[in-house]
Amino acid sequence: MAKGTGITKAVAVGIGVVTVSSVCGLVLMVVMFQIQIDEKRPLVPPTPSKPPVLPTDLPTNLRLHDYLLPESYKVVLQPYLYSAITNNYTNQSFFFSGNSTVRLKCMKDSKTILLHVHNLNVKNVEVRKSGSDEKLASRYTIHNNESNFLVINLEGQLSGNGTYYDIFTNFEGELFEDLSGFYVNRYTEKSKDEDEEDEERNRFLATSLLQPTDARRVFPCFDEPALKAVFDITIIHRPGITALSNGMGDSGSIEIDGEEWVVTTFTPTPIMSTYLLAFTLADFTYKSIPTGTNMHIYARKEAIVAGHADYAVEITHKILIHYEKEFGLKYPLDKLDQIALPDLSVGAMENWGFISYQESGLLYDEVTGSTFDKEWVATLIAHELAHQWFGNLVTMRWWNDLWLNEAFATYMSYIGVEAAGWDLKDLIVLREIQSAFQVDSLNSSHPLSLYENDIQTSSEIIELFDDVTYSKGAAVLRMLSAFMTDQAFMKGLKTYLYNFQYNNTVYNDLLECLQGETNLDLEGFMSTWIEQVGYPVITINTQTGDTSQEQFLLKPGVGHDIPWQVQITYIKSDDSGLKKDLLKVKGPVRRPHFQLIDSDKWVLANINCTGFYRVNYDEENWNKLLMQLEKDHHMIPVINRGQLIDDAFNLARGHRLNVSIALSLTKFLVNDTEYIPWESALKNLDHFVLMFDRSEVYGAITKYLRKQVRGLYEHFEEYTNNATIPKDYTDQNNQVNAISVACTYGLPECISMATSLFMDHKNDSNIFSIPSEIHPNLRRAIYCSAIAAGDEDDWEFVWEEYQRTTVAAEKDKLRYALSCTKEIWLLNRYLEYTLDPSKIRKMDMVSTINYIAKNVAGQPLAWDFVRGKWSYITQEYGAGIISLGSLLDGVTKRFSRDVELEELKQFQREQDKEDQGFAARALEQVIERTEANIIWVNENKQNVKDWFNGEL
Structure with a gap:
């Protein structure tokens, strides 16, 4: 108790x-x-008036404020890089410094300014009212998370109503070798020493790749596509280096701290998005395009002297003029430069007025180059030049509508290459439509146009650079053009480009311009193709005349219930005329014109594969089409012969058609030598090989393929033996198919031919100074076949030639061949090389691992390698646009077993635990594909085995 x-x-x-x-x-x-x-x-007392609430916090999403509008940038960059190290006393410096002044218009009172910055040391930030020396007191912070925000908090406030302000930043950064932002390339160049002997010297260049979100890695900026501005660039650099950028350059020498420097000032750009800015500092030379004003091809000196830029010089202006006529607008800049870079993580980048390419995409060697190499150069140039209008002049507002850039460039490239003498329009079915079908038959696919808020982070943006955006987008544009007529389509595009030049758009802007050229309901027709995931399968019952549609999925499940508007084009065997029918509903609809009574009559829908949909029939109509193909395949248009094969095999994979019907559709190929049906069949049979080449079914498959390809091989054998190629480009493609399939599946005369040619090639010590006996078109296939049949010595020979040659296209053929060996230890060694940039360039890492995974001996090695090195790979390659999704897709194509599915799911759990967003959608897709494969193999293995055994 207490004291009292x-x-x-x-x-x-x-x-x-x-x-x-x-x-x-x-x-x-x-x-x-x-x-x-x-x-x-x-x-x-009066109620006190509340002061206006000024924005001070970060936005709830990762987007910049929409009331601060940049109008111009003045950017000065000073890289300390040397193009070559000429003595032991000079230290190379992978470092740059710079400053930037951005003028912006403020449309709303604010106490906060948001810009983007990433991996830069920002040393100073100043905010001034334009035209005034008065500095606004401020402090800044940098958010090193997904937002990449540079947040400037003001003691006072910015005044709205269109007041202009200047933001000055001083910064420094590092030139990494990660192929993104402002980065370093290493390469070797042959030169003469004092004794006139060839000597390889190490060289360096600095270049940029800013798409989609890496301008912020070079200078603080408003790094969103809708926030366009004019860019005034100055680069201070070492002597002996040429500085290039979007505008015309003017150079002069200055002295800084006792050292000589060169200042190159560039003419201001047009108003454009940050991701289209570009700069390169290199000791390159160029070849001018004589018919074009201020047009040049830049490359390594050795390549220019050897004439490897000549073909690009020949065709660039032709394609550009062709587009000016098609689009109704002149190319808007006063110069157009293109540059071939030793390392670029994408095939090419459409920087406005200064386009970057991988060397194999711009340079062509007449001696070692194949026709396919030459066509690739033409196609890539056509794609990038199309971007100068679609993407650069008119730009999507946000990345959710990336297809407005990439689908148009893809589709227009088929039109553009015509000016260079290539007729590729039918190949769009193989290259774009069938490729897009594969990824878009998964529930984990995505619509062409998503909601803006669904795409926020850099990883989510990068994932949109896929087959849906490029290939499905091109296929849908082709379908739309056919629906409203090509003439009306192109006329509407001219209106679109004219009305929105130097501006940003959403897809409804495109539809409104196209709608002005037709009475058809384009919004009703196109909305489901653009806004929803997937595509339909149209089912036609020729016994009842019923027609229906539903979403096509590889994995059994329930798709969405929204019907597509589908224009069905069709022919009937008793009537040669093309007919059209519009299907708008999902359930069965009675269409008597599809009903057939005569036992020998058939109906064929989706003529020339114009529509982005698959077609299924009743079994009787399938059998009639089979009989027609075996009796006279010429009665079916060549594109549709490929379409029937592709539809049937995928309908069988999707549990909608008996697998024996799909396999039987390949029997007529013994009499067909056309490329499209053969390529379609081989791509689909390759799926059977991937599913069964680790089982007893594989023996029967190899025997069947060997039997079927013999006629095709013999058809081209005279050309092959004479080291010549057919005249027609599609025949040239099929000649390669004949050799690849015949040698892969053990046709003795093919293996003998390939081994003999390779040994002659190997024994010629001057193989790269004189034309080889192996035609360049056939080298990839013959190199691979010989390495598969050869030993360690053959592999070492090809590896040495890979290291020695400087021609990128030839290196690609040799790099592929190295993956064909059956020796496990060599494949493991090759995998380790992929992470050593001195052996395999960073840009070739993904494709090389995928080549190895294509090899049945290399697939488990590649998967284990990717899993084990994933943290390193994402750290080194995940920041840029390089396709880690493609890597996951390539190393898991064979997955069809429960244990492999569990490994994938465990891999996904590990990524979720580490909060890694790299290739998340691609991982979902390969899991879904693996689940579909497991179900399909379990259901069909015995039937497949019985069918192939029955054909022997």
């Missing part, structure tokens, strides 16, 4: 008296105060 206390009685009485007196006094005071209030009431 006490007081006297006298003191207690005194305290009581004082207390009563005090209470009485307080009561009197309250009464008197109330009397005063009643006599003169005080005024009620």
